Amino acid sequence: MQIAKVLGTVVSNHKTRSLTGIKLVILQLIDAQGQLLPSYEVAGDVVGAGVNEWVLVTRGSAARKDSGNEDRPLDAMVVGIIDTVTVDNRSLYSKKDEYRS
Amino acid sequence: MQIAKVLGTVVSNHKTRSLTGIKLVILQLIDAQGQLLPSYEVAGDVVGAGVNEWVLVTRGSAARKDSGNEDRPLDAMVVGIIDTVTVDNRSLYSKKDEYRS
Amino acid sequence: MQIAKVLGTVVSNHKTRSLTGIKLVILQLIDAQGQLLPSYEVAGDVVGAGVNEWVLVTRGSAARKDSGNEDRPLDAMVVGIIDTVTVDNRSLYSKKDEYRS
Amino acid sequence: MQIAKVLGTVVSNHKTRSLTGIKLVILQLIDAQGQLLPSYEVAGDVVGAGVNEWVLVTRGSAARKDSGNEDRPLDAMVVGIIDTVTVDNRSLYSKKDEYRS
Amino acid sequence: MQIAKVLGTVVSNHKTRSLTGIKLVILQLIDAQGQLLPSYEVAGDVVGAGVNEWVLVTRGSAARKDSGNEDRPLDAMVVGIIDTVTVDNRSLYSKKDEYRS
Numbered sequence: 001m002q003i004a005k006v007l008g009t010v011v012s013n014h015k016t017r018s019l020t021g022i023k024l025v026i027l028q029l030i031d032a033q034g035q036l037l038p039s040y041e042v043a044g045d046v047v048g049a050g051v052n053e054w055v056l057v058t059r060g061s062a063a064r065k066d067s068g069n070e071d072r073p074l075d076a077m078v079v080g081i082i083d084t085v086t087v088d089n090r091s092l093y094s095k096k097d098e099y100r101s
Numbered sequence: 102m103q104i105a106k107v108l109g110t111v112v113s114n115h116k117t118r119s120l121t122g123i124k125l126v127i128l129q130l131i132d133a134q135g136q137l138l139p140s141y142e143v144a145g146d147v148v149g150a151g152v153n154e155w156v157l158v159t160r161g162s163a164a165r166k167d168s169g170n171e172d173r174p175l176d177a178m179v180v181g182i183i184d185t186v187t188v189d190n191r192s193l194y195s196k197k198d199e200y201r202s
Numbered sequence: 203m204q205i206a207k208v209l210g211t212v213v214s215n216h217k218t219r220s221l222t223g224i225k226l227v228i229l230q231l232i233d234a235q236g237q238l239l240p241s242y243e244v245a246g247d248v249v250g251a252g253v254n255e256w257v258l259v260t261r262g263s264a265a266r267k268d269s270g271n272e273d274r275p276l277d278a279m280v281v282g283i284i285d286t287v288t289v290d291n292r293s294l295y296s297k298k299d300e301y302r303s
Numbered sequence: 304m305q306i307a308k309v310l311g312t313v314v315s316n317h318k319t320r321s322l323t324g325i326k327l328v329i330l331q332l333i334d335a336q337g338q339l340l341p342s343y344e345v346a347g348d349v350v351g352a353g354v355n356e357w358v359l360v361t362r363g364s365a366a367r368k369d370s371g372n373e374d375r376p377l378d379a380m381v382v383g384i385i386d387t388v389t390v391d392n393r394s395l396y397s398k399k400d401e402y403r404s
Numbered sequence: 405m406q407i408a409k410v411l412g413t414v415v416s417n418h419k420t421r422s423l424t425g426i427k428l429v430i431l432q433l434i435d436a437q438g439q440l441l442p443s444y445e446v447a448g449d450v451v452g453a454g455v456n457e458w459v460l461v462t463r464g465s466a467a468r469k470d471s472g473n474e475d476r477p478l479d480a481m482v483v484g485i486i487d488t489v490t491v492d493n494r495s496l497y498s499k500k501d502e503y504r505s
Binding site: 304305306323330334335349350359361362363364365366368369379382383384386387389391392395397 | 410413415416417418419420421422423428430432442444445446447451455464465468469475476477478479480488
C-alpha cells in the first residue's frame with residue numbers, strides 16, 4: 001500500500017452502473033519522508049476519510065476485496081485512516097498531533 | 102483510477118475475436134493539477150465519451166469487471182465521464198463550465 | 203493497452219512447458235504522438251503481426267484471456283494489428299498509408 | 304519480488320474490517336547494488352521482520368496467497384527475511400555479518 | 405515479459421512456508437538494445453538458469469501459472485532461457501555465440 005493525503009472528491013454522474021453508490025476521492029501520494037509525491041489516485045472510499053487526512057491506499061485487485069465491492073471496476077481503494085507512521089523509531093506522522101487544538 | 106482526456110480513437114480490424122464489438126479510445130492522462138501527463142492509455146469505452154471530455158480510466162483486472170467484458174483482453178476501461186473534480190475545496194474541473202455556451 | 207511497433211522475435215528453446223507453441227515477439231512502445239518510447243515488451247502473438255507493424259499490446263492478466271492461453275505464464279499479448287489512430291480529429295497513423303506502394 | 308529494508312510501522316485504527324489483525328510495516332526498497340531507492344511500500348508482515356532487516360516483498364495478487372490473507376485488501380506482503388544476496392559470485396548482503404557482535 | 409540477465413541468488417531461511425522449495429534468483433533487466441537497465445527482479449526459477457544467462461521474466465499473476473506454483477506468493481518468474489533475440493532482422497543476442505569456446 002501507499003500512504004496518501006485526501007485532496008478532494010471526483011463526481012461522475014454518467015458512469016458504468018457498477019460504480020453507483022461508491023464515494024470517489026482523489027488522493028495525493030506521500031513518500032516515506034512525509035513529502036508529497038507528484039502521483040495521485042482516484043480511489044473508492046469506504047472508511048469515510050476527510051480532506052487532508054492521511055490514509056492507506058491499496059491498488060490492483062486488492063481494491064475489490066471488501067464485501068460489496070467485488071464487482072466494481074475499482075483499481076484503488078482507501079482501506080484505512082492512518083493514526084501513526086513510525087520510521088527509525090521516530091514518529092513521522094501522528095493524527096493526534098495534527099488535529100489537536 | 103486516473104483522470105484522463107479523450108484524444109481520439111484506435112481502429113483495429115485484424116484482432117483477436119474477443120475484442121470484437123468494443124470501441125477503443127485513446128486517452129491522455131491528466132495530473133491532480135489538471136495538467137496533461139506524457140502517459141496515455143488505449144482503453145475500452147462503454148460510456149460513450151466524446152473527444153476532449155474528462156473521464157475516469159480504471160486499469161488492470163478492474164477493466165473487465167462489467168458484464169459482457171469479462172472475457173475481453175482489456176487492461177484499461179473508461180468507467181465514467183467526470184462532472185466535477187474538487188481539490189482543497191476548490192473546483193479543479195467542472196464539465197458544465199467547460200461546455201456551456 | 204499501449205501502442206507498439208513490432209521489432210522482432212525472441213526464441214527460447216529451454217522454457218517452461220506451458221510456453222510451448224506460442225510465438226514471442228519483441229515490441230517497442232509508441233507514445234500518443236507516434237514517437238518511440240524507451241520501453242519494450244516481449245509478448246505473445248496470436249494475430250500474426252509482422253516486423254514494423256503497429257499493434258495493440260495488452261498487459262497483466264488480460265494477456266491470458268483468449269482461449270488456449272489461460273494457463274500460459276504470459277503477462278503481455280498482441281491483441282490487434284492497428285489500422286488507424288486518430289488524435290484530435292487528425293490521422294496519427296494509417297496502416298494503408300504506411301504500406302501503399 | 305523486490306529487496307527492501309524495514310523502516311518502521313504504520314498503525315491504522317479506523318480501517319476496513321478485513322485488515323484487522325495484520326501487522327503493517329513500512330519498507331524502503333533497495334536496488335541490486337544494495338543502495339536505498341526512493342520507493343517504499345506499506346506491506347503486511349507475517350514473518351516478524353525487525354527494523355533494519357532486509358526482507359523480500361511481493362506485490363500484487365501474490366500478496367494475498369498465504370492462508371488467512373486471501374480476503375485482505377493487501378497489495379504488498381513481506382514473505383521472507385533475507386539471509387544472503389549473492390551477485391556475480393560476491394556477497395552483496397549477509398544477515399550474519401550485519402548482526403554479529 | 406522482459407529480458408533479463410541472471411545476477412545471482414537470494415537465500416531466505418525464515419520465510420512464509422509456501423516459498424519452501426523454490427529457487428530465488430536476482431535478475432538485472434535488459435533493454436531492447438541489449439543494455440543493462442537499473443531495474444531488477446527477484447524471481448522464482450524453474451528452468452535452472454545460470455549466472456549471466458539471458459532469460460525471460462514474467463511478472464504479476466502470470467508468475468504463478470505453472471503447476472506447483474499456483475499458491476506461492478511469487479510476483480516474478482523465470483519462464484525461459486533465451487536462445488536468440490532478433491531486432492530489425494539483425495541478431496541482438498545469440499546464446500550460442502556467447503558461450504562457444
